[in-house]
Amino acid sequence: MNLVSIEDVKSGMILARDVINDLGIIFMSAGSEINSASIASLKKLDIDFVYVEEADQAAAPSVDEHITMEQAYTRLMNLYKSIYANVGLGKSLNLDQLKRETLPLFKKITEDNNVLNSLRRVGVHDSYSYIHSVNVAILAMIIGKWLNLKTHIQEDLAIAGFLHDIGKTNIPLDILDKPGELTVSEFEKIKEHPIHGYRILQISTGVTNEIMEAVKHHHERIDGSGYPDGLRDREISLYAKILAVADVFDAITANKSYRSKISVYAAARVLKTESFNKLEPKVTEVFLKNISRFYVGNKVKLNTGEIGEVILLNKTDVTRPLIKIGEMYFDLSTNYKLEIVDVVG
Numbered sequence: 001m002n003l004v005s006i007e008d009v010k011s012g013m014i015l016a017r018d019v020i021n022d023l024g025i026i027f028m029s030a031g032s033e034i035n036s037a038s039i040a041s042l043k044k045l046d047i048d049f050v051y052v053e054e055a056d057q058a059a060a061p062s063v064d065e066h067i068t069m070e071q072a073y074t075r076l077m078n079l080y081k082s083i084y085a086n087v088g089l090g091k092s093l094n095l096d097q098l099k100r101e102t103l104p105l106f107k108k109i110t111e112d113n114n115v116l117n118s119l120r121r122v123g124v125h126d127s128y129s130y131i132h133s134v135n136v137a138i139l140a141m142i143i144g145k146w147l148n149l150k151t152h153i154q155e156d157l158a159i160a161g162f163l164h165d166i167g168k169t170n171i172p173l174d175i176l177d178k179p180g181e182l183t184v185s186e187f188e189k190i191k192e193h194p195i196h197g198y199r200i201l202q203i204s205t206g207v208t209n210e211i212m213e214a215v216k217h218h219h220e221r222i223d224g225s226g227y228p229d230g231l232r233d234r235e236i237s238l239y240a241k242i243l244a245v246a247d248v249f250d251a252i253t254a255n256k257s258y259r260s261k262i263s264v265y266a267a268a269r270v271l272k273t274e275s276f277n278k279l280e281p282k283v284t285e286v287f288l289k290n291i292s293r294f295y296v297g298n299k300v301k302l303n304t305g306e307i308g309e310v311i312l313l314n315k316t317d318v319t320r321p322l323i324k325i326g327e328m329y330f331d332l333s334t335n336y337k338l339e340i341v342d343v344v345g
């Protein structure tokens with residue numbers, strides 16, 4: 001970590017510590033990538049120095065620079081579809097090849113400032129499991145980035161996220177696609193998918209133990225209530241804990257029992273309450289802080305119907321930021337009558 005004068009800060013550098021103003025409000029979170037707009041804002045706030053991460057020397061995989069985010073996403077989804085079909089036919093996976101094909105695309109998507117908006121939601125004709133796998137891979141990789149994990153770990157997280165539910169190829173379709181509620185025995189069958197996934201990876205090439213364990217344990221919970229092994233806190237790897245947060249968050253935003261379109265703030269609140277004692281707090285905290293950061297400057301719709309602008313995040317609760325409506329400022333961390341219900345731009 002280096003302390004750098006604001007005059008020497010360059011676009012692309014990664015903040016190593018939060019930039020906090022006198023009121024204790026986070027202006028920029030550790031892990032954020034600095035760009036020309038944020039440099040200008042930091043200067044406006046009279047910030048003279050910031051802590052930045054030392055540059056990562058790892059070679060970046062190349063990708064056709066003209067490919068759009070949409071194309072990168074579609075390519076990943078199609079790749080997942082063919083992998084899923086092939087694994088279903090009993091073919092083994094070659095992770096070295098999979099990495100070569102997917103990592104440049106994941107990198108392209110996660111390096112975009114708009115990454116959260118690029119996560120595709122389930123449409124009428126889409127298959128949730130394909131979209132979910134691509135989303136979990138993207139989220140897991142970006143959480144790795146926000147936790148300042150090494151590049152190769154971020155890449156492993158993308159691959160583990162991509163393949164986390166690959167074991168569902170071994171679950172009968174009538175259970176997997178059952179529209180109504182599952183019976184206890186059907187649910188027991190579904191709960192076998194992490195073990196199936198682990199076994200599929202065991203016979204694949206280029207797999208690391210970390211990826212295999214992460215796939216096997218992405219449904220474990222730190223209070224021991226998860227499956228398949230009922231592991232607790234320290235018995236669960238960081239990889240698996242990251243996959244769990246990515247998996248739960250994407251399920252919340254896609255879950256029809258909540259809303260068809262749930263704002264990131266509403267999702268963050270659900271994640272926060274439902275994850276208590278279940279998900280790794282350090283991972284959840286970094287995740288929530290960073291996903292909220294994406295919305296500083298964005299327009300949001302409030303429960304009153306008014307449109308406001310997110311001005312600053314609040315350190316104590318990132319889901320309740322400082323909002324400007326017209327010429328008035330409202331601190332949602334103290335004003336509980338106001339709720340953000342949607343992000344509108």
Ligand SMILES: [Fe+2]
Nearest residue numbers: 164165218219
């Ligand atoms: Fe799963």
